[in-house]
Amino acid sequence: MIKQTPKERSHAVRRMFDRIAPRYDLMNRLMTFGMDVRLRKIVIQKTALPPNGAILDLASGTGDLAQEAHRQYPGRKIFAADFSMGMMQTGQKRPGPKLNFSAADALNIPFCDESFDAVVSGFLLRNVVDLDRALLEQWRILKHGGIFVSLDTTRPGKNILSPLIYFHTHKIIPFVGKLLSGDREAYVYLPTSTDHFLTAEELSSHLKKNAFQSVNFKRHMFGTVAIHWAYKD
Numbered sequence: 578m579i580k581q582t583p584k585e586r587s588h589a590v591r592r593m594f595d596r597i598a599p600r601y602d603l604m605n606r607l608m609t610f611g612m613d614v615r616l617r618k619i620v621i622q623k624t625a626l627p628p629n630g631a632i633l634d635l636a637s638g639t640g641d642l643a644q645e646a647h648r649q650y651p652g653r654k655i656f657a658a659d660f661s662m663g664m665m666q667t668g669q670k671r672p673g674p675k676l677n678f679s680a681a682d683a684l685n686i687p688f689c690d691e692s693f694d695a696v697v698s699g700f701l702l703r704n705v706v707d708l709d710r711a712l713l714e715q716w717r718i719l720k721h722g723g724i725f726v727s728l729d730t731t732r733p734g735k736n737i738l739s740p741l742i743y744f745h746t747h748k749i750i751p752f753v754g755k756l757l758s759g760d761r762e763a764y765v766y767l768p769t770s771t772d773h774f775l776t777a778e779e780l781s782s783h784l785k786k787n788a789f790q791s792v793n794f795k796r797h798m799f800g801t802v803a804i805h806w807a808y809k810d
Contacts, residue, residue: 617645
């Protein structure tokens with residue numbers, strides 16, 4: 578395997594998400610057996626967005642979390658940002674509220690300090706080339722008292738279901754991904770990126786290291802995904 582520089586990896590990830598954008602939502606539902614919809618509802622509920630509050634759905638993809646924010650908190654200031662043009666173009670075609678998309682790299686978020694009451698993301702953190710910088714950028718744009726909420730995969734501990742989980746993620750998902758999107762490589766990358774990502778406890782340590790307070794997490798889906806939440810004091 579050719580070793581990539583951070584810049585090369587970032588460009589490769591962007592191109593991958595551009596390619597799979599048209600089938601991204603369908604594959605998410607299939608990969609998680611529809612559980613991602615419920616988990617995104619939990620993410621938005623965690624924000625407890627105040628009246629006149631502002632929320633950023635970072636690495637929004639096609640806008641799942643932003644759409645859910647519109648459902649739970651109508652009338653609030655809801656923004657969506659992603660670095661994949663293909664994802665944003667697909668999101669603009671979705672039914673429902675038209676989202677306020679911005680082109681944005683999670684390592685250089687184009688918003689001022691203390692702009693948001695909440696910053697949320699779904700399956701962002703394992704894809705960034707500099708995790709600590711991504712966390713600091715989210716801390717920067719949060720208002721004091723604001724909340725960070727992340728939904729992402731996590732390495733599960735070994736248990737009786739481990740062989741089934743491995744078969745689903747490393748065999749079934751690439752097969753179905755190729756069948757529906759024509760891009761097996763992307764759906765090999767996605768579970769492999771989980772294998773190399775942090776445990777939920779390790780991600781909590783990174784949040785604390787980057788100035789977040791009251792850090793918590795909860796595992797879901799047999800320990801394969803986790804929701805983390807933390808605050809900016």
